[in-house]
Amino acid sequence: MKERVIRRDHGLSPSPAAGRRLRWDLTATPVLGALLRSPLPLTALRLLALALLIAGIAAGLAQPSVERGLTLLLFWGLFWPFLTVLVTPTLGNVFCAICPHGFVGKWLTRIGLRRPFPARWRGGWIGLLLLVFGYWFIHYTMPGSLTRSTAATAWFFLGFTVLACGSFLIFSGMAYCKHLCPLGRLLAVHGKAGATRIATRAQDCATCRDFDCAKACSYRLSPFQFEARNNMETCTLCMDCVQSCDSVRVEFRPPGSALIGPIRRGDATDPWVLLVILAVAAVAIQLLHGLQHSGLQHSGLQASLPWNVAGGWLQQRFGVAAESFNFARLLGLLGAVAATVLAAWVGYARAAAVVGRDRTTVRQTLAYALAPLALLGLLPHAVTRFVTRDGHELLNALAGTVGWRLQLEPFAARSDDWVQQLALLSYLGMAWALALSWHRAGLLTAERGRRWRVWLWGSLPILLYIAVFGFKLWALATYGTAHHHH
Numbered sequence: 001m002k003e004r005v006i007r008r009d010h011g012l013s014p015s016p017a018a019g020r021r022l023r024w025d026l027t028a029t030p031v032l033g034a035l036l037r038s039p040l041p042l043t044a045l046r047l048l049a050l051a052l053l054i055a056g057i058a059a060g061l062a063q064p065s066v067e068r069g070l071t072l073l074l075f076w077g078l079f080w081p082f083l084t085v086l087v088t089p090t091l092g093n094v095f096c097a098i099c100p101h102g103f104v105g106k107w108l109t110r111i112g113l114r115r116p117f118p119a120r121w122r123g124g125w126i127g128l129l130l131l132v133f134g135y136w137f138i139h140y141t142m143p144g145s146l147t148r149s150t151a152a153t154a155w156f157f158l159g160f161t162v163l164a165c166g167s168f169l170i171f172s173g174m175a176y177c178k179h180l181c182p183l184g185r186l187l188a189v190h191g192k193a194g195a196t197r198i199a200t201r202a203q204d205c206a207t208c209r210d211f212d213c214a215k216a217c218s219y220r221l222s223p224f225q226f227e228a229r230n231n232m233e234t235c236t237l238c239m240d241c242v243q244s245c246d247s248v249r250v251e252f253r254p255p256g257s258a259l260i261g262p263i264r265r266g267d268a269t270d271p272w273v274l275l276v277i278l279a280v281a282a283v284a285i286q287l288l289h290g291l292q293h294s295g296l297q298h299s300g301l302q303a304s305l306p307w308n309v310a311g312g313w314l315q316q317r318f319g320v321a322a323e324s325f326n327f328a329r330l331l332g333l334l335g336a337v338a339a340t341v342l343a344a345w346v347g348y349a350r351a352a353a354v355v356g357r358d359r360t361t362v363r364q365t366l367a368y369a370l371a372p373l374a375l376l377g378l379l380p381h382a383v384t385r386f387v388t389r390d391g392h393e394l395l396n397a398l399a400g401t402v403g404w405r406l407q408l409e410p411f412a413a414r415s416d417d418w419v420q421q422l423a424l425l426s427y428l429g430m431a432w433a434l435a436l437s438w439h440r441a442g443l444l445t446a447e448r449g450r451r452w453r454v455w456l457w458g459s460l461p462i463l464l465y466i467a468v469f470g471f472k473l474w475a476l477a478t479y480g481t482a483h484h485h486h
Contacts, residue, residue, distance in 0.1 A: 023199075024252040027242060036250055039243055042097065050100035052079075053161070055401065060154025070397040071154050076147045077390030084183060085382040089375040090255060092194025093187045096236035101164040102177050106218050108168035117175035124185030124269035128276060131182035136280045140288065140329045173220045178234045188234045189273045192263070193371040195255045198232055200224045204247035216244035223248055229264040256432065259368050260439045268360075271367030275344050275461065276337070282374040282465050284336035288329055290472035301479045307331040340461055347460030354453045355444045365443055366458035369436035373465060376429030380422040387412040387419065426469070433462045 060071035311328025
């Protein structure tokens with residue numbers, strides 16, 4: 001371990017490299033720094049997460065017919081929507097730091113075969129496809145078949161646990177987290193919008209010959225290069241490098257600061273991860289959930305939407321009940337994906353023509369501006385559901401597993417002012433994405449007129465989402481109000 005030669009900076013201080021950006025060295029903060037440097041606190045959190053994973057799966061397999069119990073509350077009320085959606089745009093990829101799969105994987109990979117992961121399968125493609133078809137496709141076409149079924153949920157997460165353990169036993173380098181995990185690549189890319197960063201002191205690294213931080217990294221990353229590249233790649237913030245070398249530190253920076261400057265060695269799948277998630281978790285949600293609002297059910301608008309018209313015809317043509325497989329929702333999902341990809345293809349191609357650069361470079365540069373959009377759009381729903389529906393029930397259920405009887409009431413009501421104001425986060429996401437798009441357009445050209453044109457074309461996927469969001473608001477104001485009076 002490198003001797004403790006670093007300067008302790010307490011509180012917020014300007015970064016020498018970033019000028020106006022403020023950085024808070026968490027590892028230089030009393031108590032907090034000691035907790036981060038010690039493996040014990042994180043190990044305790046990981047053991048807790050592992051215990052909850054096992055408890056959720058076991059409860060679901062033991063009582064598969066329970067309609068709303070510990071299994072559903074843990075996975076669909078806490079882990080999946082709340083922690084990942086709440087933590088990622090604020091702290092960054094912190095959820096992976098306590099993920100039970102990664103925690104167990106570090107031990108399994110030591111006794112496994114340690115074979116290299118096939119080069120042609122590397123990157124985020126497999127994990128992204130598993131997320132889209134293993135969750136979102138089911139969520140849209142067979143609503144409730146997974147998230148409302150205790151048995152299906154238990155088997156769903158048991159299947160991914162078996163896949164993870166098998167991958168750790170076969171492959172080296174934590175291949176499951178880097179290449180196969182449905183959330184791994186998603187959180188790594190969107191985590192760039194967060195505030196937590198791993199950094200090193202350049203003066204120490206310049207003379208270092210031990211590279212303890214890289215040796216300690218189970219993911220085969222090079223933390224001493226994170227700063228220069230402005231890219232932590234697939235770092236899970238596991239803190240192994242922080243605990244192996246005192247020159248490695250954890251910094252808290254303004255959220256999204258990493259998305260302003262160049263991101264070197266960005267993975268080729270990053271833009272597609274951002275575009276697909278924007279399509280399925282933002283545009284499609286506005287088209288299908290937003291325009292399926294209860295206030296529009298009898299307005300006549302729903303029945304005239306093209307995906308509902310075509311979907312109804314397909315339901316009759318194939319004689320399939322919408323409750324079993326919903327063609328209308330499938331068409332809406334496909335339309336959202338097609339529109340988002342088309343907007344990106346046209347926008348990035350035109351932006352490339354403006355600056356005379358290749359499309360791949362332009363796409364790789366501009367797509368990072370999408371990072372906060374989908375997550376902040378999902379955040380109001382995730383937080384509202386937790387504080388009004390899932391949070392208190394989860395605590396009651398957890399207490400019941402150890403013989404305690406709790407009768408907690410919801411933490412908040414949907415009518416509470418602060419809950420209503422959560423909707424403003426969606427607007428913040430749009431404004432933030434447009435601002436990031438402007439900053440990243442400046443990485444391609446310094447000429448102001450061209451920058452405006454690059455920004456406009458490069459923002460087409462963002463403007464598409466804003467247009468769909470605005471159409472939903474118009475529909476609710478026009479048709480929803482009429483239905484309310486009726």
